[in-house]
Amino acid sequence: MSIIAITNQKGGVGKTTTAINLAYGLALAGKKCLLIDIDPQANATSGLNISSDHYKGIYSLLYSNASFVSEEIIQTTTENLDIIPGTTALVELESYLSSRPEGQLQLKKSLVLLPPKYDFILIDCPPSFGIFPLNALGAADSVIVPIQCEYFAMEGVSQLVATIERVKSSTNPALLIKGILLTMFDDRIQFSREVAEEVKHHFPDLVYQTIIPRDVSLAESSSFGQPALVYDPVSRGARAYVELTREVIKNET
Amino acid sequence: MSIIAITNQKGGVGKTTTAINLAYGLALAGKKCLLIDIDPQANATSGLNISSDHYKGIYSLLYSNASFVSEEIIQTTTENLDIIPGTTALVELESYLSSRPEGQLQLKKSLVLLPPKYDFILIDCPPSFGIFPLNALGAADSVIVPIQCEYFAMEGVSQLVATIERVKSSTNPALLIKGILLTMFDDRIQFSREVAEEVKHHFPDLVYQTIIPRDVSLAESSSFGQPALVYDPVSRGARAYVELTREVIKNET
Numbered sequence: 001m002s003i004i005a006i007t008n009q010k011g012g013v014g015k016t017t018t019a020i021n022l023a024y025g026l027a028l029a030g031k032k033c034l035l036i037d038i039d040p041q042a043n044a045t046s047g048l049n050i051s052s053d054h055y056k057g058i059y060s061l062l063y064s065n066a067s068f069v070s071e072e073i074i075q076t077t078t079e080n081l082d083i084i085p086g087t088t089a090l091v092e093l094e095s096y097l098s099s100r101p102e103g104q105l106q107l108k109k110s111l112v113l114l115p116p117k118y119d120f121i122l123i124d125c126p127p128s129f130g131i132f133p134l135n136a137l138g139a140a141d142s143v144i145v146p147i148q149c150e151y152f153a154m155e156g157v158s159q160l161v162a163t164i165e166r167v168k169s170s171t172n173p174a175l176l177i178k179g180i181l182l183t184m185f186d187d188r189i190q191f192s193r194e195v196a197e198e199v200k201h202h203f204p205d206l207v208y209q210t211i212i213p214r215d216v217s218l219a220e221s222s223s224f225g226q227p228a229l230v231y232d233p234v235s236r237g238a239r240a241y242v243e244l245t246r247e248v249i250k251n252e253t
Numbered sequence: 254m255s256i257i258a259i260t261n262q263k264g265g266v267g268k269t270t271t272a273i274n275l276a277y278g279l280a281l282a283g284k285k286c287l288l289i290d291i292d293p294q295a296n297a298t299s300g301l302n303i304s305s306d307h308y309k310g311i312y313s314l315l316y317s318n319a320s321f322v323s324e325e326i327i328q329t330t331t332e333n334l335d336i337i338p339g340t341t342a343l344v345e346l347e348s349y350l351s352s353r354p355e356g357q358l359q360l361k362k363s364l365v366l367l368p369p370k371y372d373f374i375l376i377d378c379p380p381s382f383g384i385f386p387l388n389a390l391g392a393a394d395s396v397i398v399p400i401q402c403e404y405f406a407m408e409g410v411s412q413l414v415a416t417i418e419r420v421k422s423s424t425n426p427a428l429l430i431k432g433i434l435l436t437m438f439d440d441r442i443q444f445s446r447e448v449a450e451e452v453k454h455h456f457p458d459l460v461y462q463t464i465i466p467r468d469v470s471l472a473e474s475s476s477f478g479q480p481a482l483v484y485d486p487v488s489r490g491a492r493a494y495v496e497l498t499r500e501v502i503k504n505e506t
């Protein structure tokens with residue numbers, strides 16, 4: 001079982017779009033996959049057309065040592081894909097968790113009780129350095145970092161790497177960066193090409209071969225509560241996430 | 254003096270790009286403007302090519318009742334435009350401020366000591382509901398909400414409006430939404446037009462006439478540490494921010 005946090009404190013870089021479409025791709029490839037939405041925006045939850053109760057799902061896992069983590073798991077209409085939904089009520093837990101001595105490890109503790117049936121667990125994070133991304137980094141074996149091919153996205157990467165190192169040296173020594181994913185790439189724009197080259201230069205061994213192009217069908221699919229592969233399977237965006245799925249599976253073995 | 258928080262918990266919708274280019278536009282129009290960067294990413298600070306010390310700037314304002322707020326103000330190379338820089342060290346203040354009884358009002362308290370020379374104060378916020386946006390909402394008279402013309406951006410608006418109402422009924426009764434700004438609009442894409450129509454339908458009196466188009470020169474200008482009006486004054490993006498500046502000034506009177 002591989003637990004992967006999908007995180008970057010920079011906003012709007014494609015974390016949720018990657019979480020939804022990679023989870024769906026893995027499920028389609030026959031891998032049992034659980035998606036955990038630890039973002040108070042709960043976009044991964046609505047992007048899969050799942051409705052969530054305020055104080056259930058991830059809220060219940062983080063609020064008390066919910067002994068029945070499996071009660072919080074919802075099956076989606078896709079075989080092999082389950083979800084622990086996010087909820088806007090998470091905002092109410094932020095200072096409660098930050099003030100507890102092991103608040104950063106609450107998710108890790110809950111997942112210990114998970115049935116051993118999953119091949120992959122993906123965790124979609126909010127755009128911050130706060131207690132929710134720290135819970136994801138504490139529980140995960142590895143991290144996938146989506147980076148938009150634009151300037152501000154590059155700037156924040158060194159902060160993110162420093163945060164991952166900090167978690168690695170404190171609560172989760174096994175944590176590593178599984179891969180860096182270039183997103184919203186537009187090969188007609190020189191600037192986009194330049195940023196992509198710079199990211200590859202900085203992290204030669206970590207950048208996935210697969211690059212996600214800017215493709216409106218990825219944005220539209222979320223509004224229909226469907227993964228891109230369901231909404232518009234031949235779109236460039238959907239095909240890129242199929243390629244990414246293959247690459248992630250290939251790297252596992 | 255008008256204190257405006259530029260905020261939306263959804264990531265990557267153009268908060269920082271709006272803060273930089275509106276502040277610059279107001280300064281060019283002869284208004285004395287102070288930009289405050291309360292985001293630990295400190296993108297507004299680097300987007301104006303300002304370097305900041307870890308424990309100075311906004312950190313010092315929020316850490317203790319810095320009696321000398323004017324010591325934290327840096328003049329930019331643009332006449333009429335000053336900045337209180339952001340810093341990644343802000344992350345260290347998050348739980349400290351959240352646990353203090355009036356942690357949400359720390360910024361408001363510091364700004365009381367500000368010299369009365371500014372016409373506008375703009376506050377660039379991080380993408381969250383946490384203690385830093387709450388400080389901005391506590392200190393501000395009004396809010397500008399950038400909304401990207403895409404699905405997830407629409408979803409979060411009702412949460413944001415609820416947060417603003419909460420602040421209004423607790424710490425800042427005068428707070429109101431000054432305007433909603435449509436950003437990254439691409440009129441070639443039907444989906445973009447549809448979201449724009451929906452936002453206008455929901456908030457008929459609040460949406461600015463000015464719509465900011467998707468324009469790569471806005472992304473490029475940040476990487477050169479310049480406002481778009483300096484980097485590429487004839488670009489559609491720069492001209493749209495000039496229009497927005499006119500509209501904001503017109504609404505003031």
Ligand SMILES: Nc1ncnc2c1ncn2[C@@H]1O[C@H](COP(=O)(O)OP(=O)(O)OP(=O)(O)O)[C@@H](O)[C@H]1O
Nearest residue numbers: 011012013014015016017127213214215219264403
């Ligand atoms: N490759 C792409 N091409 C075009 N649009 C995209 C692409 N990937 C994501 N989007 C759209 O861009 C916006 C930001 O993407 P997304 O919400 O996945 O980012 P995020 O990093 O999860 O944001 P946040 O920081 O708020 O959690 C969304 O409206 C999404 O639909």
Ligand SMILES: Nc1ncnc2c1ncn2[C@@H]1O[C@H](COP(=O)(O)OP(=O)(O)OP(=O)(O)O)[C@@H](O)[C@H]1O
Nearest residue numbers: 011150264265266267268269270380466467468472
């Ligand atoms: N109108 C536009 N056209 C094209 N690119 C844009 C536009 N506005 C902003 N950008 C680019 O999109 C990215 C997101 O914009 P920006 O950083 O201003 O958003 P933000 O809301 O401040 O993000 P965060 O939530 O991380 O603070 C940046 O790389 C920026 O340069």
Ligand SMILES: [Mg+2]
Nearest residue numbers: 015016039043
């Ligand atoms: Mg997201």
Ligand SMILES: [Mg+2]
Nearest residue numbers: 268269292296
């Ligand atoms: Mg920003």
